[in-house]
Amino acid sequence: MNVVRAVEPPVMDGIVDESSWTLADVATNFLQREPREGQPATERTEVRILYDDENLYVGLIAYDSDPSAIIATELRRDAIGHQFRRSDDTFTVLLDTFNDGRSAFQFTVNPLGTRYDATIRNEREVNSNWDEAWEAAAQITSRGWEAELVIPLRILRYSAGASDWGVDFERQILRKNEQVAWSNYRRDFQFIAVSQAGDLRGFENLSVTQRFRLRPYFLGTVTSLFEDPGRTNNVDEQLGIDDLKIQLTSNLTADLTYNTDFAQVELDEQRVNLTRFDLFFPEKRDFFLEGANNFSFGQQSGLSGGFEAPVLQLFHSRNIGLSEFGEPLPIDFGAKMTGKIGSGNLGFLHVRTGDSEFGEGRNYTALRWRQDVLERSSVGALVTNVEGPDGHTNTVVGADVSFTFLDNLNISAFGARAIDDDLEEGKYAGQFRIGWQSDLWTASVDVMRIDPGFRSDLGFVLREDVVRRDYLASFNPRPDVSWLRSVTFDTFFTTFHDTRGDLVTRQGSAGAFLNFESGDAIGVAYLNTFERLDFPFQIHPEVTIPPGEYEFNSLDVFAFTFDGRRISAATMGTFGQFFDGTILSLSPEVTIRFSEKLQLSPAFSYNKIDLPGGSFISNLLNARASYSFSDRWLTDALVQYNNLFNTVSIFARLRYIYRIGDDIYLVYRQAGEYDGFQFGRHDRTLTLKVTRSFDW
Numbered sequence: 001m002n003v004v005r006a007v008e009p010p011v012m013d014g015i016v017d018e019s020s021w022t023l024a025d026v027a028t029n030f031l032q033r034e035p036r037e038g039q040p041a042t043e044r045t046e047v048r049i050l051y052d053d054e055n056l057y058v059g060l061i062a063y064d065s066d067p068s069a070i071i072a073t074e075l076r077r078d079a080i081g082h083q084f085r086r087s088d089d090t091f092t093v094l095l096d097t098f099n100d101g102r103s104a105f106q107f108t109v110n111p112l113g114t115r116y117d118a119t120i121r122n123e124r125e126v127n128s129n130w131d132e133a134w135e136a137a138a139q140i141t142s143r144g145w146e147a148e149l150v151i152p153l154r155i156l157r158y159s160a161g162a163s164d165w166g167v168d169f170e171r172q173i174l175r176k177n178e179q180v181a182w183s184n185y186r187r188d189f190q191f192i193a194v195s196q197a198g199d200l201r202g203f204e205n206l207s208v209t210q211r212f213r214l215r216p217y218f219l220g221t222v223t224s225l226f227e228d229p230g231r232t233n234n235v236d237e238q239l240g241i242d243d244l245k246i247q248l249t250s251n252l253t254a255d256l257t258y259n260t261d262f263a264q265v266e267l268d269e270q271r272v273n274l275t276r277f278d279l280f281f282p283e284k285r286d287f288f289l290e291g292a293n294n295f296s297f298g299q300q301s302g303l304s305g306g307f308e309a310p311v312l313q314l315f316h317s318r319n320i321g322l323s324e325f326g327e328p329l330p331i332d333f334g335a336k337m338t339g340k341i342g343s344g345n346l347g348f349l350h351v352r353t354g355d356s357e358f359g360e361g362r363n364y365t366a367l368r369w370r371q372d373v374l375e376r377s378s379v380g381a382l383v384t385n386v387e388g389p390d391g392h393t394n395t396v397v398g399a400d401v402s403f404t405f406l407d408n409l410n411i412s413a414f415g416a417r418a419i420d421d422d423l424e425e426g427k428y429a430g431q432f433r434i435g436w437q438s439d440l441w442t443a444s445v446d447v448m449r450i451d452p453g454f455r456s457d458l459g460f461v462l463r464e465d466v467v468r469r470d471y472l473a474s475f476n477p478r479p480d481v482s483w484l485r486s487v488t489f490d491t492f493f494t495t496f497h498d499t500r501g502d503l504v505t506r507q508g509s510a511g512a513f514l515n516f517e518s519g520d521a522i523g524v525a526y527l528n529t530f531e532r533l534d535f536p537f538q539i540h541p542e543v544t545i546p547p548g549e550y551e552f553n554s555l556d557v558f559a560f561t562f563d564g565r566r567i568s569a570a571t572m573g574t575f576g577q578f579f580d581g582t583i584l585s586l587s588p589e590v591t592i593r594f595s596e597k598l599q600l601s602p603a604f605s606y607n608k609i610d611l612p613g614g615s616f617i618s619n620l621l622n623a624r625a626s627y628s629f630s631d632r633w634l635t636d637a638l639v640q641y642n643n644l645f646n647t648v649s650i651f652a653r654l655r656y657i658y659r660i661g662d663d664i665y666l667v668y669r670q671a672g673e674y675d676g677f678q679f680g681r682h683d684r685t686l687t688l689k690v691t692r693s694f695d696w
Helices: 017-023
Strands: 031-034 044-049 057-061 090-096 104-110 115-121 123-128 136-140 144-152 164-173 179-182 196-200 213-223 233-247 252-260 329-339 344-353 363-373 377-387 391-404 407-420 427-437 442-450 466-475 484-497 503-516 519-532 537-540 544-545 546-561 567-578 581-586 587-593 596-609 614-628 633-642 647-659 662-675 678-693
Touching: 017 044, 044 164, 090 144, 104 136, 104 144, 329 567, 537 596, 544 596, 544 614
Parallel strands: none
Antiparallel strands: 031 179, 044 057, 057 144, 090 104, 090 164, 104 115, 115 123, 136 144, 164 179, 164 196, 213 233, 213 678, 233 252, 252 329, 329 344, 344 363, 363 377, 377 391, 391 407, 407 427, 427 442, 442 466, 466 484, 484 503, 503 519, 519 546, 537 544, 546 567, 567 581, 567 587, 581 596, 587 596, 596 614, 614 633, 633 647, 647 662, 662 678
8 A cells, every 4th residue: 555645634533534534545355364264354444544744644444334342441551452362342553664574563552542552573572561652542433433543753763765664454353253454364474474564655755753852750759668666657759760762863772761760660470389490570661671672582482380481581681670689779770772773683781780788789781683684584693791799790692593484484593602700611502493383283393402500690591401302283273163263282292301311300281272253262281290309399388399200190271261251251270190299270360341441350379289298278369450530540459469478469550641651650569468357567668750751
């Protein structure tokens, strides 16, 4: 389709009726991805695009034969963007601004005008935490629902003077469990496969519209600590710079931060760890999240306590600002540079943390380069360095390659060397993976080796002194049955040997999953596990599993209901043997959407472990609630209770978006003991944070 320069900007009221829109090309004739690949969409969709020197304008008319059945329940920004579980009708536009078939900006809107945005790199790396200042308006009308998006050119990255971009559109018609797309409708490719997008042609005289954005903040905190004998309220005030963004070129951006604070960031969800390895917690801080996929390196896969986690991740910014015991350290300043130089992708980061009662500050540095080669392949390198206050350094140097052939075949590998002042010689890690992924078949072989003593202070190492071999196969037929969308047969076999060749862990699984046309799904999987313990494993403060070799069998069951309903649910259960005892584990979760304003999501984790050395029951309650006065006045809360440590944590946040890109946060945190329906020892914090951006 062609993009047309707007004579005058359309009025952003959510109705595509201004005369400006009549000049634009119309993208239509969408095709189904689900439920019937390649068939015409059951409802007509029309998309128009205009631009001027400042903005890109997208107009949507989503015709619907029954407008009263359109599903729209979310006012919270980013809540509509979950790739696999969606609660609303949505429309998404992908903009491949470099026209390289690899990277894109994603913008999604629902019939209430709720927004979601993300960046995409290498067709599979999605940074959903990228949040930028753009606007959308939408309305349900007599012909369906309509939306208008205004996307400032200054928030995009593109080659100045370029005339062509890549573009694609996707619509979700939720009550029919139907997904339709303009160009990339084939199931062998996810919609974020930018190489399958269409063309947006006809830009003239594109230039950089803004070079600087300064966002300072004010922070006021009142804290009451249990350790304070007088239980006095400690008041603290703080000024800093959340972000100074400098547009160095149309493709390259620098970010600076000073005296950084993340008081508005939500608490981590508590988990019950039934493994002898560390749990993996994701990054949540804005400064590190933006452009994070510029630093991704190698394949990141593995399992940790039932949660998806990398066996080895050489760059994990979560380590920055934490002492070796996990206590927070202040961030004095940080600098970051991300973007493209020619056909290469650059990521550079340097952060200095300050001293506190929990430890001394460090310097963290990372440099990542990834060069695009062929059509969908790349080669790259990564260097990380952490320098401690005493001059101690930990340096990791790595190189990786990723080649995609025949659309569905991927071959990738990486190698890395860690050099640490505590080690007499460098330690190595590496991986080779070959995989095939299509709608019908998925298969892969993955081999990874990590030397004993391999250490990455700016990374995450789940296990060292290990050779992992992982084999996976999945068959996903689509029977011609009216009520059944697909059946998935899954199997995997994974072994962990130490570098001497002795078996440490083995796990094999075979499962089947039914995906119904209604949007519901059920599944079951059988697991056989072998574990060798060289040392006692303390799984509970009062229960220890002795050294030895253990082989045990268990059964996992899953059930998910359709997210488009007012009440939806998901649950997972594990039954069977566990080391030399038994396990009963249940994890139900319910989401209740009372209206587009009020939503409640309680979740419960129950584990009953019976072992010869002792038995215990763990209960973990996690309850989320949100109330949206409007799309700019938002509240959310998270309450967690853990019976093992008899603790309760409370997080409550009021967010007012008083202008696009700037917020006022009021945050309450409380954590401590809970006994007999009353609080015991606990700490409390009330924080006010205000940001204000200046653009020029």
